[in-house]
Amino acid sequence: MRPRLPNPRVLMAGLALTAVAACTTGPSLEKQGSVTAPPGDNKHLTIGTAGFTESDVLAQMYALLLGRAGYSTKIPSVTNREIYEPALESGQIDVVPEYAATFADWLNAKAHGPDAKPVGSPDLDRTMTALRALATPRGLTVLDPGKAVDQNAFAVAESYAREHRLKTLSDLGASRLPVRLAAGDECVQRPYCEPGLRKTYGINVTAVDPKGVGTTQAKQAVQSGQDQMVLTTTTDATLAAFGLVLLADDKHLQNADYIVPVVNRSRAGSTGVTGALGKLNTVLTTADLASLNEQVDSWRRLPEDVARNYLTSKRLI
16 A cells, blocks of 8 residues: 555665765756657666555566566665655666656645645646656656556445445535544645545544554544544555445545656657556556555565566466
8 A cells, every 4th residue: 555644665775876866856957958869768777666565566567567578677665756756867767656646746846846836636637747747857758647546545434334325425425424534634734635525525524533544543443433434545455354445536536646657768768668668557457456555465475476476467478
C-alpha cells in the first residue's frame, strides 16, 4: 500500500546516489538543451524506487519489461521525491514509477513555491496536461497512464455497508448517519478528506480519530465499530482481512493519481523504452496492483518474484 498524508518512505539508497542527488537540483531550466534534442536510448538504465511495496513491485516490473527489450537495469531505492526527482533530472536515475496528480502538484510547488495553487485534479486529461507542461522543461518525459490508479479512498465495515445499503460515498451522505472517521490528523483540513466529504457528499463527519492513513490501528477501529470509516487507498490489499469494503468515490472527490512512468528524456526517452514500459498499460489494473501488494505484504513474497509471476501470467515476458 502506498502511504499518504504524510508520505513516509524507507531509505535503502546507495550512498553514492544519495550524495549526488542530495547535492544537485539537476540542470537549470535555461541550460536544458536536451529538451529539444533527440530522445536518448542508453542501454544501461537505473530505475528508481521509493522503497515502499508498491513502488518496489512497479520498479521490478519495469526492469523485467526493459530487460526483455534488451536493456540492462539496476534498481536503487531512494528516500523520497526530494532525492529521486533531482537525480532523475540529472540522469543519475533514468526511470521512476510515479502518480500523476501527486507528481504534478509536487513539480508545481517546486517551480512556483509551496503555496502554488494545485494543478492535479480528478480529471485525468487535465492533470496529465499540467504534469507534462511542468516535466518537459526539466528534461523529463511522462509516459501514458494505464488503468491502475492509487488514490485515497474510504472504507467501512462490510456489515455496516450491508445494514445501511451503502455502495458509494453518496449513499453514506444521503443516509445522514453520524460518522467517526479514522484518518491522519491532517484530514481535518485537507480538501479531499473531512472538508471534501462534507462539501461534496454531505457526510456527517462527527470527529476525526487520528489513527493514521490505512494503518492497522485505524482499520481495527472500524472493524470493532469504534469508528465508522477509515481513510486508506484504492490499492490497499488488506481490507478484506479486517472485514472492510471501499465505498465508491462516485462524485470524483479524489485526484487522478494514475500510475505513470517518468523517464529522463536524454537517456531513456526512446521508443524502445517507452514501448517496453507501455505494455504494462494494457493489463495492469487497480485490483491487480492491490493483489500484488498483498502478495508482498501479507504473503511475504519478494517483489521481484511477484512482478515476474504477474508479467509471465500476462505473457509480457
